[in-house]
Amino acid sequence: MNKKNLMLLLLLLLLISAAPLAYAKDIKINYRLKWLFNTSVAGDIYAEAGGFFKEAGFAVHVKEGSPEKNAINELELKRADFGVASADQVIRALDRGAKILVIAQLFQVNPMQWIYRADQPEIKTLQDLKGRRIGVTFGGNDETIMNTLLAKAGIRKKDLTLTGVRFDFTPFLRRKVDVWPVYRNSQGVILKDKLERERERVNFFNPADFGVNFVANSVITSESMMKNNPDIVEEFLNALLKGWEEAMDPGNEEKVLKAVKKFDRGNNNDIRKKQLDATRTLIKPSVHIKIGTIDINAWKQTESIMLGEKQIKKPVYIETRLIWKKEK
Amino acid sequence: MHLECNNLNFTYPDSDITVINNLSFSMDTPGFNALFGPSGVGKTSLAKIIANSNSRSGDEIMTEHIDRILYSYNLERLPGWSSTGNHLNKVTPPEKLSLKEQLIRVFELQDVLDSRFSQLSMGQQNRINLIRYLLQDFDLLILDESLANVDEKLRETIILAIKDLFAGKMFLYISHNLIEVSKLCSQILVFGKSSENKDCSMIKGQDYKKGYQLNKQSLDITMLEIMNAF
């Protein structure tokens, strides 16, 4: 073998051996979301698809959630490093001794709202709820929120009709239930679209407008992760929030929708676009609000609502579990 | 009363083996007759063909004054949900109740009427089955080993009683017992061994009746005739 060939061979060997080293540099992270892939998690998807995680040196496996797969369980069982959970899940877990911390609050406005037809009287005050047939998911946080609203307004359960709801909208479509719980930026968009095709207009009833702020999806990690790898936590969070900022930028809309479409087979492009617009208003309600900001008062209110509803036995002092990232 | 068989041929379904080959015979009077021969030679097949002759097309089997043919065999069972006496009562026509009592005595079944069928011995089971056939309307009754597992003495008692009580009927008794058929049967259709290419032959039996006197010499001749035809 002559010198030239030998050099080429050596170069090839170097490249081959360098490749695993390059991958070894990327830290493997498991990130468990709360629900299925859809536009509501555009930022989580885009942080990976847009290369933000990779840039920070992470190989992140973003996994979708479901009723059976719970991010908090996964953190404890060390199957996930980070996760997304709603405030009620977090507070309930802390009440049961789970060792978790909240590192960012994704939804600044809770998407949990109620949809109703515009041909019914508008709900301007809480008293307007009287006499209506309202759907709630028994055992879900929408039930907790509705109970809080009713208690706030002094409305008794017999002044209206509360019906347990399931995944399908049939009772609402068949007008058996007037006020139906939806996530404003996902099912809310689909239902609104569906009804508008039937020339029916809708309104949304937002508990936050009536002073009930129940915090929604937030990013969590375990105490041990924070204790042993605080740098990883900080860098991961930076990359994630950067991904979210870019995903919520209208200028990146096309790229973001393309990334979401790969995972969200259930909807069409038009619906996804509307869902993204709605998500934007909930994640980043104004340009001044930094994505991921933790609203400590809202968290405290959530805890006191749950204590009042006997969802938890004792206070968990949630403010001690909220970790806001250091400003760089 | 006349039973005639003309050039009957029978092959098992899905088989090339000809079980009955050009069989012809006739039985002209009521009486207790026999089908005798080794296993597998076609006795049961013939019996079933005769039993179904009314619904069968073709004229290989012809009968005269024989309207009702019943076929009984030794594996039959009575339903098990109540006593045998109960079941027997249900199938006994009202005019034959005294005949029933008589048969029960002869067949020595007085003590088992309160028991269920599965509690009886095999011999008792076959006897109770036969009684219920005897209580029905029939012109020809075929007994395909219907007295299997019954001891010899009682079998003889039973056959003699049947001949006495049902003198105007025809019976076809399928049996392997040489002495029994020689003594008690009127006409014996002997099936020859197919491996030795022997045809069937009709041998006249001793046809003893109740209170008979045994004639050993005649009996031996009959038995020899049967053995030769075998």
Add this chain to the structure above:
Amino acid sequence: MLFRRIFQFLIVYIIGIAFLLMIKMALSLSNYVIPGVPLIVETAGQVFKDYFFDVMSTMSVTVLGQCISIVMAFTVGIAGRKSSWMGSFIKVTAYNIQAYPIVALAPIIFILLGDGFIPRLLIASMICYFPLLLSVLGIMATPVKDIEHFYIATGRMRWQLEVKIRAFENLNKLVTVISGSATLAMAGTIVAEFIAANAGIGYSIRVALYQSDLAKILVALFMIGIIISIYQGILETMGEQIKIRWSVSKQGEAL
């Protein structure tokens, strides 16, 4: 027999809980992931009354559904036992449908008929109907030659007698398949409730799942296990009583 069943279930349940507690200790999991015994007991105290009524509700649907399906299976099985075109059609249809997981139709049934007792009853009946029907069809379509011959030959056979003979001769098989269908009916009802109902223990489990409350789920599983053990024990005892009354052992041998 009844107490043995309950005892067996308790053993299995306690082993299950012990296993979970072992995992809890080994991985140092909080009460949120795997509740400790005090929390399970405390939760049991809180939800016992509600879950008891839920289980009774599910049970009533199960029992009624099973009864309906037994009656229907016998009716159709007896009607379909002949080898006429109707009988063949019933056999083929039953065979094909029973291979399909009926419980997967639950969401459609709930959408069309709404929540409530009737859809749950329909699902419970349908789930145990087809296997029962196939067994009954098989039994009713198979002649018992040795018993039936006499009655056919003497012109005494009636369809009622034929059914009685065939049912009696296959009593063991019938009792087994009816006991087995009890579990099937219960499991199917619970799954149907889980998917899409608003009552019953399956529904309560779903609510507990929303709240990730494993303690509640464990209490619910306990109650389901106890009730199904009692129900099956009762069915088996009834089956034994029927067998004793209707049939006797051969030659005086003990059953």
